Amino acid sequence: MTTATNYASFKPAVLHVTPEGTGHLIGTRCPTCGAHFFPPRAVCSRCLTEDLQTVGLSDAGTLYTFTVIHQSTPGFQIPYVLGYVDLPEGVRVLAQIGVAAEQARIGMPLDLSIEPFGEDKDGNPMLGYRFRPARGSGAGTPAAASVKE
Amino acid sequence: MNDVYVIGVGMTRFAKHADRDVVSLGTEAVRAAIKDANLDPRRIEAAYCGHVFQGMAAGQRVLAQVGLAGIPLANVENACSSGATAIREAYLAIRAQECEVVLAFGMEHLTSKFKGALTPDEDDPEAAVGLTMPGVYAMRARRYMEEYGTTREQLALIPVKNRAHAALNPLAQFQDRIAVKQVLESRPIADPLRLLDCSPISDGAAAVIVTSDAAARRLGGGRAIRLAASSLRTGSVEPEPTSMSFEPLTHATARDAYERAGIAPEEVGFAEVHDCFSIAEALRVEGLGLFGRGEYLLAVERGDASLGGRMPVNPSGGLLGKGHPLGATGVAQVVELVRQLRGEGAERQIENATVGLAHCRGGKAAGVDGAACTVQILTR
Numbered sequence: 001m002t003t004a005t006n007y008a009s010f011k012p013a014v015l016h017v018t019p020e021g022t023g024h025l026i027g028t029r030c031p032t033c034g035a036h037f038f039p040p041r042a043v044c045s046r047c048l049t050e051d052l053q054t055v056g057l058s059d060a061g062t063l064y065t066f067t068v069i070h071q072s073t074p075g076f077q078i079p080y081v082l083g084y085v086d087l088p089e090g091v092r093v094l095a096q097i098g099v100a101a102e103q104a105r106i107g108m109p110l111d112l113s114i115e116p117f118g119e120d121k122d123g124n125p126m127l128g129y130r131f132r133p134a135r136g137s138g139a140g141t142p143a144a145a146s147v148k149e
Numbered sequence: 150m151n152d153v154y155v156i157g158v159g160m161t162r163f164a165k166h167a168d169r170d171v172v173s174l175g176t177e178a179v180r181a182a183i184k185d186a187n188l189d190p191r192r193i194e195a196a197y198c199g200h201v202f203q204g205m206a207a208g209q210r211v212l213a214q215v216g217l218a219g220i221p222l223a224n225v226e227n228a229c230s231s232g233a234t235a236i237r238e239a240y241l242a243i244r245a246q247e248c249e250v251v252l253a254f255g256m257e258h259l260t261s262k263f264k265g266a267l268t269p270d271e272d273d274p275e276a277a278v279g280l281t282m283p284g285v286y287a288m289r290a291r292r293y294m295e296e297y298g299t300t301r302e303q304l305a306l307i308p309v310k311n312r313a314h315a316a317l318n319p320l321a322q323f324q325d326r327i328a329v330k331q332v333l334e335s336r337p338i339a340d341p342l343r344l345l346d347c348s349p350i351s352d353g354a355a356a357v358i359v360t361s362d363a364a365a366r367r368l369g370g371g372r373a374i375r376l377a378a379s380s381l382r383t384g385s386v387e388p389e390p391t392s393m394s395f396e397p398l399t400h401a402t403a404r405d406a407y408e409r410a411g412i413a414p415e416e417v418g419f420a421e422v423h424d425c426f427s428i429a430e431a432l433r434v435e436g437l438g439l440f441g442r443g444e445y446l447l448a449v450e451r452g453d454a455s456l457g458g459r460m461p462v463n464p465s466g467g468l469l470g471k472g473h474p475l476g477a478t479g480v481a482q483v484v485e486l487v488r489q490l491r492g493e494g495a496e497r498q499i500e501n502a503t504v505g506l507a508h509c510r511g512g513k514a515a516g517v518d519g520a521a522c523t524v525q526i527l528t529r
């Protein structure tokens with residue numbers, strides 16, 4: 001198991017990682033109407049309630065749509081699969097999808113995976129997140145990760 | 150409140166202008182608009198300049214070149230809608246009866262700022278996991294194609310059409326027609342989109358002179374075109390994920406513009422829309438209510454959206470054919486509308502053109518369905 005202690009933190013504050021290397025995405029929940037937001041919001045866009053609660057989000061979802069990126073910014077090793085994942089809370093999360101391009105399918109079940117993801121400006125490895133085919137869903141895992149490591 | 154008219158238009162050629170800077174491009178466009186209006190520049194009371202990456206006080210550097218010192222000027226940044234937002238500010242100043250004659254221009258020298266595709270701001274959490282602008286539209290394309298059974302070949306008909314229109318526009322970046330096969334064989338950028346599905350990196354500038362109805366009667370020389378609506382919306386934070394094969398933001402902005410202009414979508418005769426990528430044109434025109442949902446590619450196949458068709462879309466060549474110098478794009482759309490409505494469309498002239506619509510939409514912010522969207526309606 002990867003441990004988090006050797007890694008710099010992932011820059012956008014949307015991921016909580018434990019010292020054991022597990023973790024979850026962070027969103028906000030409206031205590032009045034129950035709406036969830038990712039990335040976190042300060043005010044509910046449905047009912048304008050302030051002081052939303054910070055909550056951990058589900059680690060399983062389904063693939064809404066995806067692309068295979070062939071041209072990207074420095075720091076990303078191409079090609080990689082990128083997709084929007086719908087979570088049961090009613091939020092849609094953009095993430096790299098750890099699946100071979102030809103196996104990606106709209107609607108496929110996926111699980112969150114905390115894993116090495118690029119480097120910070122000083123060259124320290126960072127932890128980040130991808131979604132991978134849900135265990136038992138039959139889709140394989142890819143041979144290569146998609147960020148320079 | 151005043152009705153609003155456009156009495157002068159001008160633009161540079163859109164191209165990779167390696168030997169020129171943004172001030173030179175902006176100056177050319179502003180002087181062309183003043184000359185087109187046959188206007189004494191001293192009558193201009195205020196100016197708005199749309200740009201995204203041209204640095205501090207870029208608009209003032211152009212005013213200094215054209216002898217327009219002392220008047221109020223505001224630089225406007227609103228992503229790909231910057232130029233259209235500059236026109237809207239001019240429209241509002243006239244509606245509010247603060248001014249009678251206002252200059253709105255947009256400009257961008259992108260080739261000196263970017264080599265490859267533009268990317269979202271790096272602090273954006275979606276950019277941090279590898280999102281690119283072509284990636285945004287590639288994911289929408291895949292969803293649209295899955296829902297409506299659209300083929301890759303059908304999608305290629307959009308760049309093919311817009312490059313054919315651009316070949317008739319001497320100010321367009323691309324002057325050559327392309328075939329479906331060339332689109333399908335061009336370099337993959339973000340599957341299913343390829344290089345020829347993407348608008349190019351461009352330099353250019355465009356300008357319009359906007360006036361009150363009284364000033365248009367006095368100064369317009371009988372060629373004034375009415376700016377019947379100039380609407381702006383920002384994307385909403387949705388508490389539930391929404392469809393990516395339809396654009397609520399474009400739809401809401403258009404509804405506002407139709408209401409203000411007192412015009413129904415069925416009355417629109419032609420449109421310039423923000424075709425930053427091939428799929429974007431389908432999403433725009435369906436969001437605008439100009440074509441039914443999921444029906445646009447079939448209409449393109451029939452020739453309905455081509456010059457000579459029922460509802461020409463992007464007669465100028467659009468962003469895919471004419472080019473996309475961000476801040477200039479929204480202003481250049483209005484330049485094309487005015488020329489068409491005056492009957493100065495030359496080889497691209499649309500017969501009996503009386504109502505034209507311009508649409509821009511740009512920017513990316515995580516969890517928001519688009520940043521800034523504008524819809525403008527012009528009538529003869």
Ligand SMILES: [Zn+2]
Nearest residue numbers: 030033044047
């Ligand atoms: Zn709420």
